Amino acid sequence: MxxxxxxxxxxxxxxxxxxxxxxxxxxxxxxxxxxxxxxxxxxxxxxxxxxxxxxxxxxxxxxxxxxxxxxxxRPLLTNIITTGALFGTGDYLAQKISNGKFDSARLARAMVYGSIIFAPIGTKWYKTLPKFKFPGYNNSFLNALTRVGVDQLVFAPIAIPTYYSVMTVLENPPNLLPTIQSKLNDHWLNTLQTNWLVWPVVQLVNFSLIPLRFQLLFVNLVSIGWNCYLSMALNSSSHLADSEDQILI
Incomplete structure (x- = not known):
């Protein structure tokens, strides 16, 4: 031009x-x-x-x-509605890909977790992260790297067991506490390691380029694909046998 x-x-x-x-x-x-x-x-x-x-x-x-x-x-209300809808979308797509019988209760649990648990926590977390900066330098890229480190070393290790625990409580199986303990023992470390292969790059883009008010939305959109990937992995891997297990960081 x-x-x-x-x-x-x-x-x-x-x-x-x-x-x-x-x-x-x-x-x-x-x-x-x-x-x-x-x-x-x-x-x-x-x-x-x-x-x-x-x-x-x-x-x-x-x-x-x-x-x-x-x-x-209305940032919180908007994030609650959006996150619940996108969690539901991720679970719906995961169920369609698995070609199993559609479980509406599972879809509802995903939407409840996304809107009631993850959205308020995520909204607060993404408002808190900008306070973390690389010491001694006012460099946007180094600041973004610092926030990625905090997010992956503090938030992710807590968010993963929270997800498994809350989703198991919502499912209300017999022997609730042993079931939670079993899921954490079987999946927590593997999920965290897989998370570290995917999310640092995603979050670096998020913290470097996406405006603060859209960062939770960006994470939720990426998490739709992440959920589908994990759902297929869980259905084909012997060490991740529970087909309902999925995680959004």
């Missing part, structure tokens, strides 16, 4: 525009497009995806604007 404007020194003008605008535009792109493309890729037939982008983008941006307003006005 700069060359089409035919300025006197197009290379210098293009370089200046890149230096001034590239990072801001890229961050704005990563704020809007991952959500849009998630729905496009997962829910739209291939032959309709381009049409969906051009025809629905305006409506999507309108919804995005409304959602942004809701996050500003």
């Amino acid at each position: 700069t060359f089409l404007e035919l300025p006197q020194d197009p290379i210098s003008v293009a370089k200046t525009k890149l230096e001034n605008n590239f990072l801001d535009v890229l961050k704005a792109n990563w704020t809007v497009w991952p959500i849009f493309q998630f729905f496009n890729i997962f829910f739209m037939p291939i032959h309709l995806r381009i049409q969906f982008i051009f025809n629905k983008l305006y409506h999507f941006l309108m919804l995005y604007s409304k959602y942004n307003q809701l996050l500003t006005r």
Whole structure:
């Protein structure tokens, strides 16, 4: 576009525009497009995806604007509704992929956990994380790395047993406490190790590029795929035999 404007020194003008605008535009792109493309890729037939982008983008941006307003006005309530819905979506997709009998009670448990347990804790946690900064340097990347470390070394080891424990309580099996203990013994360490293979990179992108008010939403969207992956792994791995086990960090 700069060359089409035919300025006197197009290379210098293009370089200046890149230096001034590239990072801001890229961050704005990563704020809007991952959500849009998630729905496009997962829910739209291939032959309709381009049409969906051009025809629905305006409506999507309108919804995005409304959602942004809701996050500003009522962040906790908005996160409760959104997180519950996305936890439910993740569990629904995991059940469809497993090709087993659909369990509506399991879906309800996932939505209850997401909205009542994870959303309030996550909202508070992501407001607290910006307080952690790399000592001695005011560098955004080092600060993001520091927050990733705190998140993965403090929050993740607590969130995983919390998830297994609460979901087991909601299921209300016989011998509740031994069942919780068995699930923690069987899955806690494996889940934590798998978490460390996936989430540090995701959270580095999250803390570096995603605005604070959208960070929990970003995590929940990534967690849909994470849930589906773990559900398939749990159905095919002998050391993760319980097909209902899944985890969102």
